[in-house]
Every structure is written in structure tokens, then in C-alpha cells.
Amino acid sequence: MFAFPGTFVEAIPYGNGHINDTYRLTFEQSGRLVHYILQQMNRKVFRKPEELMENIEGVTAWLKKKIQENGGDIYRETLNVIPSAEGKAWCVDDTGEYWRAYYFIENALCLDQAAGTQDFYESAVAFGHFQRLLSDYPADTLHETIPDFHNTPDRFRKFRAAVEADVCGRAAAVQDEIRFVMEREAFTHTLMDRLAEGKLPLRVTHNDTKLNNIMLDEKTRKGICVIDLDTVMPGLSVNDFGDSIRFGASTGAEDEPDLTKISCDLDLFEAYTKGFIEGCAGALTEEELNQLVNGAKMMTLECGIRFLTDYLEGDHYFKIHRDGQNLDRCRTQFKLVADMEQKEMEMQEIVNKYR
Ligand code: ADP
Ligand code: GN1
Numbered sequence: 001m002f003a004f005p006g007t008f009v010e011a012i013p014y015g016n017g018h019i020n021d022t023y024r025l026t027f028e029q030s031g032r033l034v035h036y037i038l039q040q041m042n043r044k045v046f047r048k049p050e051e052l053m054e055n056i057e058g059v060t061a062w063l064k065k066k067i068q069e070n071g072g073d074i075y076r077e078t079l080n081v082i083p084s085a086e087g088k089a090w091c092v093d094d095t096g097e098y099w100r101a102y103y104f105i106e107n108a109l110c111l112d113q114a115a116g117t118q119d120f121y122e123s124a125v126a127f128g129h130f131q132r133l134l135s136d137y138p139a140d141t142l143h144e145t146i147p148d149f150h151n152t153p154d155r156f157r158k159f160r161a162a163v164e165a166d167v168c169g170r171a172a173a174v175q176d177e178i179r180f181v182m183e184r185e186a187f188t189h190t191l192m193d194r195l196a197e198g199k200l201p202l203r204v205t206h207n208d209t210k211l212n213n214i215m216l217d218e219k220t221r222k223g224i225c226v227i228d229l230d231t232v233m234p235g236l237s238v239n240d241f242g243d244s245i246r247f248g249a250s251t252g253a254e255d256e257p258d259l260t261k262i263s264c265d266l267d268l269f270e271a272y273t274k275g276f277i278e279g280c281a282g283a284l285t286e287e288e289l290n291q292l293v294n295g296a297k298m299m300t301l302e303c304g305i306r307f308l309t310d311y312l313e314g315d316h317y318f319k320i321h322r323d324g325q326n327l328d329r330c331r332t333q334f335k336l337v338a339d340m341e342q343k344e345m346e347m348q349e350i351v352n353k354y355r
């Protein structure tokens, strides 16, 4: 297993991720309390944990080199994998479960909702910067940890299959939501078609850019470290932009049952747009800038489709803490999509202001 130095004090469940089981460990080392992150990797989601960890080792080593070149702090600005006693990046327990450990990033915040436009702006600069640091990463060495992760037409096909199978008998009660998706089938192709036509470039992207996958410095509130690197794979920059918007520019929580509280806040949208374009530092092409708004709509629709599919299939993918949570999550996403459809022109004008 892992040989953490010091005397074990406690292990507490940690964070609000939907996928892995995360714990914060505390050890006492010469009178000082030191924390570590210990995670059980989700084997249903990540079928090849060795490949996943190979990606993370490669990407973090790359980032460390760049951070050092820029005179940064490698223990705060990137995840650091703690090797097991056998010198591997993971451990397998007696039941066959895979575990990994990271240094804990101290004096940093991980937010589920932006406290204001400034925090959201800083997260955008950091996500844009992250993409830039990986712009010359050898993409062909990356394993595809979840095939077709942001292939929205494929998500649509899987959704339709789930509706047809209706294994839990839940479809009848969610006809409005099912119709909402069906009416947008043509739209699901928008970005994948542009990729296939060579109009949008394939880049090394994070693919899960929600606000709680970034750490902000407690004092300066600058984005210091992008975390949750499980889905770093070749992808579309506009999807990284869009996934941040769907989560962070919402006026309510992802699982808010009261939909009157949910809309896309244009001040937050503007703050993120400005920060992301700055963070990418001129790397975005004209067509990428043209498609940012579609990226926001696409990631929000896709995520709603995924929540609804999981609800129909019996909640086996996203962790839930109460009945109906995935349905509530799906509904907030669709409310946001509808709102973005209304505000599309204004959103594009905001993009145009910063391009
Ligand atoms: P999941 O895939 O389940 O979302 P994450 O890797 O995002 O898992 O981790 C879950 C949460 O744990 C994060 O949102 C963050 O709050 C916390 N966390 C993860 N890694 C670290 C770290 N190195 N230092 C401090 N907190 C961390
Ligand atoms: C999951 O792992 P986490 O909680 O940061 C999911 C994302 C979804 C998000 C919705 C590997 O992110 O794709 O957008 O939930 N991650 C994976 O909140 O499926």
C-alpha cells in the first residue's frame, strides 16, 4: 500500500465529486498535522485504471517541467502523485479496488458556486492557461480513459436506447424531459461535424472543467491548480469553455429542485469568457471563438442527457445522495439550455467584445 510518514490521525470523506471516493487523510509528523488525498478510483467509470494513471503521471510530469521553467511552485500548481510502497502510481487492495494518493493542496479553496464574478474569472484564466501549457503535449501518448466522452451524438444514441429499454419503468413520468432532448437531436451534431470537417482543431483538453475541479488560493483567490485530471484527453476547447459555463454561470446548484432559481447569469458568463480568452492567450482560432456559445449549450445539453440517461438506467453512474437527484440535475441543465437559447445573441455579443 502507501507508506505515508508519521502517525495516522484520521480519514474523512472529502469533496463533492460525483465519480471517485475521495478521503482526506491526516498524519502527525513531528508535532505537525499533514494532509493527503486518498482516492478510490471508480472502476465502473474507468475500466483501465493503469492507463488512466499513466495519463496522469505523464501530464503532471509535463506540467511540473513547465511550472519549473516559469519559476512556479510544483507542489501547489499541479497535482503530485504519491507513489506506492512498490513504486507505482496506484495500489490495488485485497478486493481488487484501485487507489491513488496525492499531496494535499493547502490554503486553497474548491468552490461549488462562484462567490462572485472575480472568482469565476480567475478560474477561467487558470483553465485557459492549463490548456495552453498542454498545447504541445504529445496527444498520441494519451489513452482514451472514457471512449466518446464528449461525443454528443453518441450520448444521444445511448439516451434513446435507455428510453427504449426503460429498465426502471421511469420513462412515462419524464416525457417532457425526453421530448426536450428529442427536439434537439440535430443540434447534438454541431460540434462533432465541425471537428470531422477540420473546422475545429483537436487539442489536449481537460474535459471536466467544473468549478470544483480547480483550486483557488485562499488569500489571492487566483486559480492555482487544475485538479481531477482523469479525463485529460484530446478534445475541443469549446467544450472545456462550455462545461465551465454550464456549472459555474448557473444561478443555482446543479441539483436545485426549484427551477425558478436556475438561469444563466450573463455577468458570470462575461467574466468567464474574458478570463478564458485571456488564459488561452491568442491560441483560439476564429472558428473556436465562433463556437464558444455552442460549446456552452452543448455541454449543458449533453450533461443533462447524461443525468437523464443515468436516472432512466437506475443511477449507476453519477453518485446520488437522495432519490430523484439525477432527475433534478437533468432538469437544471435543460432549464439552462432553454435560457441560453433565449440569450444566445447576447452571449455572442459578449464573446465578440473580447475576441
Ligand atoms: P471526482 O472525480 O470524484 O470529482 P476529484 O479528483 O475532483 O474527484 O476530487 C474530489 C474533491 O476532492 C475535489 O473537488 C477537491 O475538493 C478535493 N481534492 C482533490 N484533490 C485534491 C488535492 N490534491 N488537494 C486538495 N483537495 C483535493
Ligand atoms: C462528473 O468527477 P466530477 O464530479 O468532477 C463527470 C463530468 C460531469 C460532472 C457533472 C468522469 O464530474 O463529466 O460533467 O460530473 N465526470 C466524469 O457534475 O464522468
Ligand code: MG
Pocket (backbone or CB within 6 Å): 017, 018, 212, 213, 228
Ligand atoms: Mg471532480
